[in-house]
Amino acid sequence: MRPRVIIxxxxxxxxxxxxxxxxxxxxxxxxDRVNHHLFQPLLYQVATAxxxxxxxxxxxxxxxxxxxxxxxxxxxxxxxxxxxxAVVLEDDSELEYDYLIVSTGVTHSYFGNDxxxxxxxxxxxxxxxxxxxxxxxxxxxxxxRESDPLRRAAWLTSVVIGAGATGVELAGMMAEIARHxxxxxxxxxxxxxxxxxxxxxxxxxxxxxxxxLSEKARLQLERLGVTVWLGRRVTSIDANGVQxxxxxxxxKTVVWxxxxxxxxxGATLGVPLDGAGRVLVQADLTLANYSEISVIxxxxxxxxxxxPVPGVAPAAKQMGRLAAxxxxxxxxxxxxxxxxxxxxxxxxxxxxxxxxxxxxRVHLSGYPAWLTWLLAHIYFLxxxxxxxxxxxxxxxxYWTFQRFARxxxxxxxxxxx
Amino acid sequence: MRPRVIIxxxxxxxxxxxxxxxxxxxxxxxxDRVNHHLFQPLLYQVATAxxxxxxxxxxxxxxxxxxxxxxxxxxxxxxxxxxxxAVVLEDDSELEYDYLIVSTGVTHSYFGNDxxxxxxxxxxxxxxxxxxxxxxxxxxxxxxRESDPLRRAAWLTSVVIGAGATGVELAGMMAEIARHxxxxxxxxxxxxxxxxxxxxxxxxxxxxxxxxLSEKARLQLERLGVTVWLGRRVTSIDANGVQxxxxxxxxKTVVWxxxxxxxxxGATLGVPLDGAGRVLVQADLTLANYSEISVIxxxxxxxxxxxPVPGVAPAAKQMGRLAAxxxxxxxxxxxxxxxxxxxxxxxxxxxxxxxxxxxxRVHLSGYPAWLTWLLAHIYFLxxxxxxxxxxxxxxxxYWTFQRFARxxxxxxxxxxx
Numbered sequence: 001m002r003p004r005v006i007i008x009x010x011x012x013x014x015x016x017x018x019x020x021x022x023x024x025x026x027x028x029x030x031x032d033r034v035n036h037h038l039f040q041p042l043l044y045q046v047a048t049a050x051x052x053x054x055x056x057x058x059x060x061x062x063x064x065x066x067x068x069x070x071x072x073x074x075x076x077x078x079x080x081x082x083x084x085x086a087v088v089l090e091d092d093s094e095l096e097y098d099y100l101i102v103s104t105g106v107t108h109s110y111f112g113n114d115x116x117x118x119x120x121x122x123x124x125x126x127x128x129x130x131x132x133x134x135x136x137x138x139x140x141x142x143x144x145r146e147s148d149p150l151r152r153a154a155w156l157t158s159v160v161i162g163a164g165a166t167g168v169e170l171a172g173m174m175a176e177i178a179r180h181x182x183x184x185x186x187x188x189x190x191x192x193x194x195x196x197x198x199x200x201x202x203x204x205x206x207x208x209x210x211x212x213l214s215e216k217a218r219l220q221l222e223r224l225g226v227t228v229w230l231g232r233r234v235t236s237i238d239a240n241g242v243q244x245x246x247x248x249x250x251x252k253t254v255v256w257x258x259x260x261x262x263x264x265x266g267a268t269l270g271v272p273l274d275g276a277g278r279v280l281v282q283a284d285l286t287l288a289n290y291s292e293i294s295v296i297x298x299x300x301x302x303x304x305x306x307x308p309v310p311g312v313a314p315a316a317k318q319m320g321r322l323a324a325x326x327x328x329x330x331x332x333x334x335x336x337x338x339x340x341x342x343x344x345x346x347x348x349x350x351x352x353x354x355x356x357x358x359x360x361r362v363h364l365s366g367y368p369a370w371l372t373w374l375l376a377h378i379y380f381l382x383x384x385x386x387x388x389x390x391x392x393x394x395x396x397x398y399w400t401f402q403r404f405a406r407x408x409x410x411x412x413x414x415x416x417x
Numbered sequence: 418m419r420p421r422v423i424i425x426x427x428x429x430x431x432x433x434x435x436x437x438x439x440x441x442x443x444x445x446x447x448x449d450r451v452n453h454h455l456f457q458p459l460l461y462q463v464a465t466a467x468x469x470x471x472x473x474x475x476x477x478x479x480x481x482x483x484x485x486x487x488x489x490x491x492x493x494x495x496x497x498x499x500x501x502x503a504v505v506l507e508d509d510s511e512l513e514y515d516y517l518i519v520s521t522g523v524t525h526s527y528f529g530n531d532x533x534x535x536x537x538x539x540x541x542x543x544x545x546x547x548x549x550x551x552x553x554x555x556x557x558x559x560x561x562r563e564s565d566p567l568r569r570a571a572w573l574t575s576v577v578i579g580a581g582a583t584g585v586e587l588a589g590m591m592a593e594i595a596r597h598x599x600x601x602x603x604x605x606x607x608x609x610x611x612x613x614x615x616x617x618x619x620x621x622x623x624x625x626x627x628x629x630l631s632e633k634a635r636l637q638l639e640r641l642g643v644t645v646w647l648g649r650r651v652t653s654i655d656a657n658g659v660q661x662x663x664x665x666x667x668x669k670t671v672v673w674x675x676x677x678x679x680x681x682x683g684a685t686l687g688v689p690l691d692g693a694g695r696v697l698v699q700a701d702l703t704l705a706n707y708s709e710i711s712v713i714x715x716x717x718x719x720x721x722x723x724x725p726v727p728g729v730a731p732a733a734k735q736m737g738r739l740a741a742x743x744x745x746x747x748x749x750x751x752x753x754x755x756x757x758x759x760x761x762x763x764x765x766x767x768x769x770x771x772x773x774x775x776x777x778r779v780h781l782s783g784y785p786a787w788l789t790w791l792l793a794h795i796y797f798l799x800x801x802x803x804x805x806x807x808x809x810x811x812x813x814x815y816w817t818f819q820r821f822a823r824x825x826x827x828x829x830x831x832x833x834x
Contacts (some may be wrong), residue, residue: 035554052472055469060601072562074555138491145492188488
């Protein structure tokens, strides 16, 4: 019998792991709780109504259709039974494996204040993006209906919590919406009077970036009209606004980009986790106690890797490839390789034609950075279904049938069965 | 004070009524419970994952942004208080009018069996389309998980109820999905074995079309693999299938395209309605008792108009224009004009490159009919935001900000306030 490999999660880690096993004499099963692979770097564009959902997602089974050793199943995994080498699905059925790759990522963390989730959605999934988009757009609609100036101001005030790349990109886009997109579309107020506040606990935006780029990003955000509050921590969020110690912002649109925690599946492994629930793995991405299990992507903390591997798409991709290669090596009776993150830098856009980026010692900002971002994404995307052609295809997709609208929002719901 | 015109509903009727009032010395308020105008003829494409939702919808306030006498409000109207010349909104606030145009259309009718709605969604709104799409795609996902052959067959069986244009177009597309789109993407079954059953109570499909075209349509559907049941009436629908008298089809995906009833707002007018709840209007589209109120589109039945005005987009558009013109004439102290529907024919697609169409005495079928459909829609669309350019724009929309993803699915929800 051929070795059975199960891959949990078809984000960047899981997808590239599966791809690396192409043509191998194995049976690969890929499980995900949604039917699509999501290009997360562009999710903020969906959340700010810049792109339709199908533009940033593709059906997993369509991507992997040509890989005959792969079966794709839409499923939610309850837990991993490591001693028995099986995963337990939402209907209590089990799938056994010889090798397992866990790539289920992270979700939002409200630092224990889960009640905030209802008022401040995060941005991890398409459902999240649609919810944020809904709130951003409806805030203006409510403002047009509202005659009381204070209530209208609250509808026109948005708070983005967390000034990492996600928060910065969201805030920048929300400012563009207020100042450009909606110009002239309202009669009772000027949308450019909308207020976008970006709140960050650290003393600068983009804390993971070099200091000079943080400063440039902040200036650009302010040029766009974003109000930046640094060194401030949110103490409470409710349906009408955000509390920061003694200060309060009355805001009907609040977005959370301040913290993540690991997928709960990590805890079901019964192995050491870090403070955010991430799974500690060895240098070759496997578990110390279960060498047939690899954990990759945002869910993993690689022992001894300094600096720590960042929770970004290229890292997940590289880990996915290595974890898969190591399985092939083990089957061939060879030693596994250790993981070393190849850092291709970071880029964050700020509004529609500015960005900051760092690659090694090179710091980019402004329009050149944005151009780099654009080209990098096209390059990235070209490897992802040749999306440059896809973008042209959008024009002709009306006539063809292979398309980008096969996305079902959200995981399996109980009433689907 | 300038005359106040309120337009309820921004489908084809309401939109073109608003447009006809451009530049007039009036204050126009357009109300809709969703933020977008929907191009309904292509909604079946969204339901069958052929187009993304933003491709067939546009934000109302964006379309009307340049019309300075128009205010657009996202609102749900509870009722019309005709004696007081006011509309009552969902928050009990009121808006007064001097002239009112009611264009709120129709919704699904289950012939009194409202419990069927949960199992058999209809296709009128974007939310409907997304729900149908979800069910169509997840049916195949469930089939891939299912080991029991009978249960798998049920997941792979779809029933479309009603063989008017909507049902025919849906069934044709669903057959294309099974036979073309999903080819090679499943490991445990062949998607072309999926069964699509089209059920119709009348003795032919497309009962509103000439007999020869009905026959051609049926043949084309069968060529696509659709099973057509004529002269059959559904007696019950549940979570696992459809009952037709003594016969039962085990099907997990059921779509309703068999009946409509009028928007409930018509009944709040307190004037005579027909059996489906439509409002009887005079030849100039106004109410006998309230000459300042016009009712247009699918919601209206025009007295003395033979044959009856069909519930199609061009009719709503023509009625919208006339109702608006008549308001302008009344303000100018002139007589109103009577409505006469200018029939530009009907076209229904069957699968991806076939159609049937009729214009006067000309009957079209097959590929020439489909080409005509395509050109007609482009023409139609060109008047609708110059969509030909828009289709090319899809390719470049990544770089620009004016876009087609500003659609919020569904009406205002209570928790939005």
